Amino acid sequence: MAGSPSPPPRERPVGVFDSGVGGLTVLHELLVALPHEDFLYLGDTARFPYGVRSGEELERFALQIAEHLLARRTKLLVVACNSAAAAALPALQARMMETTLGVDVVAVVGPESQMAVDSTHNGKIGLLATPTTVESGAYDRAVHAADPMVELHAVPCADLAPIIQGGFPFDEHVVETVRRYCQPLREAGVDTVILGCTHYVLVAPMLQRMLGRGVRLVSSGPAIARRVEHALEHRGLGNPREDEGDYRFLCTGDADAFRDHGTRFLQMPLGDIVHVDLEREPAAA
Amino acid sequence: MAGSPSPPPRERPVGVFDSGVGGLTVLHELLVALPHEDFLYLGDTARFPYGVRSGEELERFALQIAEHLLARRTKLLVVACNSAAAAALPALQARMMETTLGVDVVAVVGPESQMAVDSTHNGKIGLLATPTTVESGAYDRAVHAADPMVELHAVPCADLAPIIQGGFPFDEHVVETVRRYCQPLREAGVDTVILGCTHYVLVAPMLQRMLGRGVRLVSSGPAIARRVEHALEHRGLGNPREDEGDYRFLCTGDADAFRDHGTRFLQMPLGDIVHVDLEREPAAA
Numbered sequence: 001m002a003g004s005p006s007p008p009p010r011e012r013p014v015g016v017f018d019s020g021v022g023g024l025t026v027l028h029e030l031l032v033a034l035p036h037e038d039f040l041y042l043g044d045t046a047r048f049p050y051g052v053r054s055g056e057e058l059e060r061f062a063l064q065i066a067e068h069l070l071a072r073r074t075k076l077l078v079v080a081c082n083s084a085a086a087a088a089l090p091a092l093q094a095r096m097m098e099t100t101l102g103v104d105v106v107a108v109v110g111p112e113s114q115m116a117v118d119s120t121h122n123g124k125i126g127l128l129a130t131p132t133t134v135e136s137g138a139y140d141r142a143v144h145a146a147d148p149m150v151e152l153h154a155v156p157c158a159d160l161a162p163i164i165q166g167g168f169p170f171d172e173h174v175v176e177t178v179r180r181y182c183q184p185l186r187e188a189g190v191d192t193v194i195l196g197c198t199h200y201v202l203v204a205p206m207l208q209r210m211l212g213r214g215v216r217l218v219s220s221g222p223a224i225a226r227r228v229e230h231a232l233e234h235r236g237l238g239n240p241r242e243d244e245g246d247y248r249f250l251c252t253g254d255a256d257a258f259r260d261h262g263t264r265f266l267q268m269p270l271g272d273i274v275h276v277d278l279e280r281e282p283a284a285a
Numbered sequence: 286m287a288g289s290p291s292p293p294p295r296e297r298p299v300g301v302f303d304s305g306v307g308g309l310t311v312l313h314e315l316l317v318a319l320p321h322e323d324f325l326y327l328g329d330t331a332r333f334p335y336g337v338r339s340g341e342e343l344e345r346f347a348l349q350i351a352e353h354l355l356a357r358r359t360k361l362l363v364v365a366c367n368s369a370a371a372a373a374l375p376a377l378q379a380r381m382m383e384t385t386l387g388v389d390v391v392a393v394v395g396p397e398s399q400m401a402v403d404s405t406h407n408g409k410i411g412l413l414a415t416p417t418t419v420e421s422g423a424y425d426r427a428v429h430a431a432d433p434m435v436e437l438h439a440v441p442c443a444d445l446a447p448i449i450q451g452g453f454p455f456d457e458h459v460v461e462t463v464r465r466y467c468q469p470l471r472e473a474g475v476d477t478v479i480l481g482c483t484h485y486v487l488v489a490p491m492l493q494r495m496l497g498r499g500v501r502l503v504s505s506g507p508a509i510a511r512r513v514e515h516a517l518e519h520r521g522l523g524n525p526r527e528d529e530g531d532y533r534f535l536c537t538g539d540a541d542a543f544r545d546h547g548t549r550f551l552q553m554p555l556g557d558i559v560h561v562d563l564e565r566e567p568a569a570a
Contacts, residue, residue, distance in 0.1 A: 267490050
């Protein structure tokens with residue numbers, strides 16, 4: 001990209017990053033909700049999963065990725081990874097505000113927590129998330145910042161993301177696992193459930209069947225899409241084109257594996273996937 | 286089943302049939318919306334596709350399948366196939382009313398047409414369907430019965446169902462095909478689009494992206510689920526259980542092929558699939 005003229009800010013892509021392919025469920029919503037924007041997605045698959053990393057490590061990774069995406073001239077940054085959002089959001093926001101562009105950062109956790117609080121009628125919200133995310137307390141803080149009186153019933157789901165990533169078609173083992181994690185939420189009588197991991201969107205139909213139609217499932221994709229739209233409007237950064245934008249992929253691990261796993265999550269063709277080495281070219285391009 | 290005691294009517298399964306796996310997108314909605322019911326799905330894959338058959342043939346097939354499902358003690362019949370619904374609904378309804386149960390028949394075309402008419406604000410509705418379905422005029426009649434002043438812009442999509450059935454992951458060819466069929470609807474300025482073929486639900490995200498968020502996509506699944514729920518309530522036939530019901534499959538063709546194609550459409554495990562020969566055992570069991 002060195003030497004090519006810089007496009008005007010409105011025509012630059014929105015940057016999205018995640019530890020792997022899970023964040024593609026967020027990109028999916030962005031593609032449907034904001035068809036005129038370009039997107040650049042980075043999956044840090046070489047260092048997946050983030051759930052086992054320390055907060056310091058995740059902060060370093062997130063800043064490194066943000067610099068890389070900024071160097072590729074993204075006009076807004078979406079953190080589509082729960083672990084990274086929980087660990088690194090304040091540092092990221094501080095760093096982005098220092099740039100000349102003043103790039104906004106939109107991250108999972110906050111938007112879907114607000115949506116869940118807006119949705120509940122009985123004040124009982126369920127949370128399905130990885131043990132690391134539950135332990136971080138990030139959803140507790142976000143939900144209670146929006147409404148201190150709401151009860152949050154968190155279920156740590158150790159097995160769910162791996163079996164969703166690993167297997168398709170889903171078999172009875174997946175159904176039984178999902179059923180097991182739903183049970184405490186049924187007993188608690190929640191009327192709203194946050195899908196606190198981007199992978200869980202793929203079992204939303206099963207969850208809806210087990211929890212019943214009266215329970216509203218809230219995932220980060222639609223909540224993030226709304227925030228991104230508002231942020232772009234607020235800054236006058238919406239892409240003015242009338243036809244569809246494009247979307248491209250960077251990944252730090254194997255590009256073929258990214259494609260194999262990713263298509264199920266995006267539900268659209270993946271097109272070009274470019275391998276990048278963040279350690280060797282931290283802010284290249 | 287001969288010799289087993291007949292369960293009380295409320296505890297019997299809902300029968301659903303289609304020419305193949307496409308109707309599984311309708312079953313998907315039924316499983317999510319009516320988790321306490323049992324379902325028995327018959328895919329007439331040996332005689333797929335129905336789109337090339339004459340009206341007389343389809344009427345004969347539909348009556349034969351209905352007799353078979355009735356013999357298996359289904360309490361309601363869902364026709365999840367557009368071609369069969371267009372050709373055979375009056376004959377089916379007449380036949381079902383003759384049975385001692387007075388089994389209701391709920392079929393695609395009518396429910397989603399009503400939903401589209403209820404949804405449109407500018408009175409311009411689009412229709413994506415197979416050429417056979419478009420030529421049958423069934424949607425024209427259903428939409429105009431609901432509101433004679435609405436404009437229906439029908440696009441016959443010769444290639445769409447085959448490429449959806451044939452290929453996953455979707456590639457750029459699928460995207461280009463979908464885009465081509467969307468173009469006349471964009472030009473007509475419709476604000477609501479009927480997905481007039483059960484297969485098309487699988488490209489709903491692409492359609493939504495190409496048509497824009499302001500356009501509402503209406504598919505038969507949710508509309509059918511609501512009708513089935515009302516019909517069961519009206520007759521006092523809702524299953525009284527509190528846990529999830531089960532669902533089983535019959536198919537007239539190869540069971541393994543049914544499973545391979547079907548999982549994508551159902552988004553849940555398929556479990557047992559039993560081969561049946563309708564010609565040799567028209568009302569067996």
